[in-house]
Amino acid sequence: MNDVRDRSHRLNRVDGIARHGRLRRHRPVGTAVKVLSGVVAVALVSTASVTAIAAKQVADDFGEGVQIQGQSAAPPRQQHGSTLSAFEGGFTMLVVGTDNDPEQGTQYGERDATLNDVNILLHVSADHTNATAVSIPRDLVTPIPACAKPDGSGSTPSMAAQPINTAWGEGGLNCVVQTVQGLTGLDVQYSAAVSFNGVIEMSNAIGGVPVCVASPIHDRYTGLDLPAGTTTLQGSQALEFLRTRHGVGDGSDLGRISSQQVFLSSLLRTVKADRTLTSPATLYKLARAAASNMQLSESLNDPRTMVRMGRALQDLPLDRVNFVQYPGTTGGTGVYAGKVQPTTELADALFARIKADESFSLGAGSTGIGSESAPAAPTPTAETPAQPAAAQTPAAPAPATPGAPTATASPSAPATADTLDGLQGQSAAQQTCSRAFGS
Known part of the structure; x- marks a missing residue:
């Protein structure tokens, strides 16, 4: 088998860790935040009623849709607002973060080849009782199929093994969708690509996310x-957190993925507690930022x-929402040198559960190399009175917002018949903290 062709020209290979690019360029690591904003904007924009004026303004922000092989076009838009029912049945959506957007200038680094450095696949079950978001490492090696070129000038050749x-460089969003479908066996019905600036705008619309x-x-x-402890992140600081790779875990993209899941789980808890999903004003700002x-x-x-x-997601139990990393290992040889090699057996088990709309739990110690379980708050006793929030230890998670769904600080639920051991990730109900690099 031939070595993987390096199309990014930014490999920095170190045995045992999937590294990505010369140290002086780190704009790709920021794209994870884009995926995050995509999941927020697309999957969480919801309300019982959309006013006619808001619907019209949001619709005006939408450009022409990207044609994707196998995906149907949206129905013709109506210019009136109305009460909308929840999405019927299940759906699978891919959100992609590219490492450079021509419209955002060079503030995140000089532009060369465009790469899809963040790929999150979200599946919601047909009965809306569970959901799974799978983060696919950007250096996971997989076949790239032949893809129609965005300009309609033909197709690119298929490749046996590439990161x-x-x-994206082979055929834009459409090619990423076709590649992910081949990798996972899932039918992707919806897809989106997100910019850096979208992260800032959408985190501002939400009002910030507390991160431990x-x-x-x-x-x-x-x-x-x-600092250690819990900080509410929004705007450029939220972008910096989701971009950081060298600041968390082992400095690899795999560590960054688990750190980002700290943000994602807190995000879902926050929007449920703040009733974001039923606030027309907040959802309107989110929709416009997304569009x-x-x-x-x-x-x-x-x-x-x-x-x-x-x-469809507003009543979904937090403990039935899982954020997981596509199973893979580092330290391989040949085409896998300096890359991520799929763990096929575990991946097959994961996607069999997803296809069957079956919920599952994660095994002990599943949070990954970029995060850890948050310390449990001590139970107040007569001898140890409860302390006010200001006196909490620095590493403790932020106190729960009144009315927020209950979250757990335990590493994972006890192993049961539905446990998928070996997966890295966490449920939205778990309170976790990002682990600093080298800690």
Whole structure:
């Protein structure tokens, strides 16, 4: 088998860890935040009623949808607002973060090849009782199929084994979708690509996300400087947190994925506690931020579809929402040198559960190399009175917002028949903290 072709020209291979690019360039690590904003904007934009004026303004922000092989176009838009029902049945959506967007300038680094450095596949079950978001490492090696070129000038040749983040360069969003479908066996009905600026706008629309850090994080590449404890992140600071790779775990993309899941789980707890999913004003801001900063597939290029998706999720139990990493290992040889090699057996088990709409739990110690379980708050006793929030230890998670769904600080639920041992990730109900690099 031939070595993997390096299309990014940014490999920095170190045995045992999937590294990505010369240390002086770190714009790709920021793309994870884009995926995050995509999941928020597309999957969580929901409300019982959309006013006519808001629907019209949001629709005006949408550009032309991207044509994706196998995905149907959205139905014709209506210019009136109405109460919308929840999405019927299940759906699978892919959100992609690219490492450079021509419209955002060079503030995140000089541009060369465009790579799909963040890929999150979200599946919601047909009965809306469980959901799984799978983060696919950008250096996971997989076949890249022949893809239609975005300009309609033909197709690119198929490739036997390449890092998945080269798919965008072969055929844009459509090629990433086709590659992920081949990798997972799932039918992707909706897809979107997100920009850096969208992360800032959408985190501002939400009002910030409280994130726990086990020990101080300092990353000179992204500019992130966080003390131990819980900090509410929004705007550029949220972007810095989601971009950081050298500041968390072992400095690899795999560590970054588990750190990002700390943000994602807290995000879902926050929007449920703050009733974001039923606030027309907040959802309106989210929808506009999404429409202005994302490329949407033709199937998703309609605000009504976003609203219906969000309504399907608003009552979803947090302990039935899992954020997991696509199973893979580092330290391989040949085409896998410096890359991520799929763990096929575990991946097959994961996607069999997802296809069957079956919920599952994660095994002990599953949080990954970039995060850890948050310390449990002590139970107040007569001898040890409860302390006010200001007196909490630095590493403790933020106190629960009144009315928020209950979350757990345990590493995972006890092993049961539905446990998938070996998966890295966490449920949305778990409170976790990002682990600083080298800790």
